Amino acid sequence: MRISKLLMPTLREDPADAEVISHKLLVRAGLIQKTAVGIYNYLPFGYRVIRKVENIIRAEMNRAGAQEVLLPAVVPAELWRESGRWAKYGKELLRFKDRKEAEYCLGPTHEEVITALARAFVHSYKQLPLNLYQIQTKFRDELRPRFGLMRGREFIMKDAYSFHATQESLDAEYQNMRETYCRIFAACGLQYKVVQADSGNIGGSVSQEFMVLAENGEDALLACPQCAYSANVEAAQSRPDTPVAVPVKEKMQEVSTPDKKTIEEVSAFLKTPPENLLKTLVYYYKINERENYVVVLLRGCDQLNEVKLKNYLQADLVLPAEDSAVLKITGVEPGFCGPVALPDVRIVADELIKTISSGVTGANKKDTHLLNVVPGRDFALKETADLRLARSGEKCPHCGAPLQAIRGIEVGHIFKLGTKYSEAMQAMYLDQNGTAKPFIMGCYGIGVGRTAAAAVEQHFDANGIVWPPALAPYHCVVIPANAQESAQLAAAEKIYQELLAAGVEVLLDDREERIGVKLKDMELIGISSRVVVGKALAEGKVEFRLRSATDNELLPLADAVQIILARLQA
Ligand code: ATP
Ligand code: MG
Numbered sequence: 001m002r003i004s005k006l007l008m009p010t011l012r013e014d015p016a017d018a019e020v021i022s023h024k025l026l027v028r029a030g031l032i033q034k035t036a037v038g039i040y041n042y043l044p045f046g047y048r049v050i051r052k053v054e055n056i057i058r059a060e061m062n063r064a065g066a067q068e069v070l071l072p073a074v075v076p077a078e079l080w081r082e083s084g085r086w087a088k089y090g091k092e093l094l095r096f097k098d099r100k101e102a103e104y105c106l107g108p109t110h111e112e113v114i115t116a117l118a119r120a121f122v123h124s125y126k127q128l129p130l131n132l133y134q135i136q137t138k139f140r141d142e143l144r145p146r147f148g149l150m151r152g153r154e155f156i157m158k159d160a161y162s163f164h165a166t167q168e169s170l171d172a173e174y175q176n177m178r179e180t181y182c183r184i185f186a187a188c189g190l191q192y193k194v195v196q197a198d199s200g201n202i203g204g205s206v207s208q209e210f211m212v213l214a215e216n217g218e219d220a221l222l223a224c225p226q227c228a229y230s231a232n233v234e235a236a237q238s239r240p241d242t243p244v245a246v247p248v249k250e251k252m253q254e255v256s257t258p259d260k261k262t263i264e265e266v267s268a269f270l271k272t273p274p275e276n277l278l279k280t281l282v283y284y285y286k287i288n289e290r291e292n293y294v295v296v297l298l299r300g301c302d303q304l305n306e307v308k309l310k311n312y313l314q315a316d317l318v319l320p321a322e323d324s325a326v327l328k329i330t331g332v333e334p335g336f337c338g339p340v341a342l343p344d345v346r347i348v349a350d351e352l353i354k355t356i357s358s359g360v361t362g363a364n365k366k367d368t369h370l371l372n373v374v375p376g377r378d379f380a381l382k383e384t385a386d387l388r389l390a391r392s393g394e395k396c397p398h399c400g401a402p403l404q405a406i407r408g409i410e411v412g413h414i415f416k417l418g419t420k421y422s423e424a425m426q427a428m429y430l431d432q433n434g435t436a437k438p439f440i441m442g443c444y445g446i447g448v449g450r451t452a453a454a455a456v457e458q459h460f461d462a463n464g465i466v467w468p469p470a471l472a473p474y475h476c477v478v479i480p481a482n483a484q485e486s487a488q489l490a491a492a493e494k495i496y497q498e499l500l501a502a503g504v505e506v507l508l509d510d511r512e513e514r515i516g517v518k519l520k521d522m523e524l525i526g527i528s529s530r531v532v533v534g535k536a537l538a539e540g541k542v543e544f545r546l547r548s549a550t551d552n553e554l555l556p557l558a559d560a561v562q563i564i565l566a567r568l569q570a
Contacts, residue, residue: 138154417441
């Protein structure tokens, strides 16, 4: 392609709303353009990158035996009511009505539509297993859309769904998809890690995320340097070093703690380490539209993992209670709450509460705390669970080595769904004995735009994007240094034509711009290599440089095309 004919709107300045490098570079390089918050146009060069990611995914999914379909983006509410998610999904689901007042949503994921499809056409175990996938635009009205393509509201996803007659068959397909995803991300030129994950809004029991390792990644991970254990912090477990509780004999005792509300203040004032403080939090939760409150106890040194709490309660939503609710339940403002003598409220304690021999906690009375509090003696410990955020340095749950904190970008997520959707939607097949059974299902997603953005986070330098070759919008650009020089123009044109004939995705920069401007643009966009036809032409030479290299190579004009082809293949 001749650049003079292309839409290639590179910018000099970073966009004002961009925080991370991929957002800045994708906009500045003219690959994407914002239309509204979290909603982007993919411009010609950007769409080439997107198509490359899609085609890598397509090739590997087809190779893995999955079949491509395309489902509608607009989904009738009826299907979502059948699965029960219409009531549960919350504000991320964009809902609307048509002219007849019928309700719809823009699909944020397509379990319902695909389950209805299987219900219509798959009736016998003989038709199983089956894996269907699509590459499609999704919409999620994210609370905090940001980082360009990384967390958009409208984004392209590859989503696949598999149907099985047996758990073993699901296990085998899950493994097949895991390996397929590994091939996809390796083919994209990404460094990634597979981690244990929480299943979130999708549901099911087992799930793993594919994380592209990047300093700016939104996801916090804990990884064991010794064994294979690694997990999203949302799901991570650890074995902290804790003492064995030796409960004290002394009775509880009130102590005045004027204005001492936080763990730090109380700990310093009473000269008690945070490990011995009982942190008392009040949470609001909702299950099937029923609202309730729960008191959550943790050691003062620990933080609550809200995902673990939500899963433990099997709630659709958990939120810290408002101060007024805290006052109503405990009789005191936050800061002086505690579990002792709390009337009629569910209390859930982190399991490490049991390691406290003699604790300190709020007395449910203003400016007052209690000393010598023994869990189980001074208040009932009916429900305990792992509710804390695991931290780096704590021991790996498998091998005991200290866990390390790293950051990643979630580009893919695979789930064993089980029968959650098929049971709710009565999607059944007949087994060998003619008995009707719900499909056992798996689902598998990849964020296409997020994968492209993640590639930029891993591959850039001070001048712009250094695309992994498999994703680069073009592989070579031929640049005549001085567009007024007819010899340079003619030689550039010839090299361009030969590369084109050899099947290279090549550009000719035929613009009437200064060479400096041309080079800057190509470096910013991340074209994999460049050939400059300039002064050296007088000696029968052209300059060549890979985007990932720092030095020019002088090539004899006669062999230039052959050498360039070899360099691009290396
Ligand atoms: P996150 O935890 O980042 O919100 P998720 O767990 O909600 O993601 P899934 O439902 O597993 O995401 O969706 C499958 C894939 O779609 C994700 O692995 C991710 O690559 C991509 N994805 C999800 N949300 C977005 C978004 N808002 N913008 C771009 N890609 C997204
Ligand atoms: Mg996820």
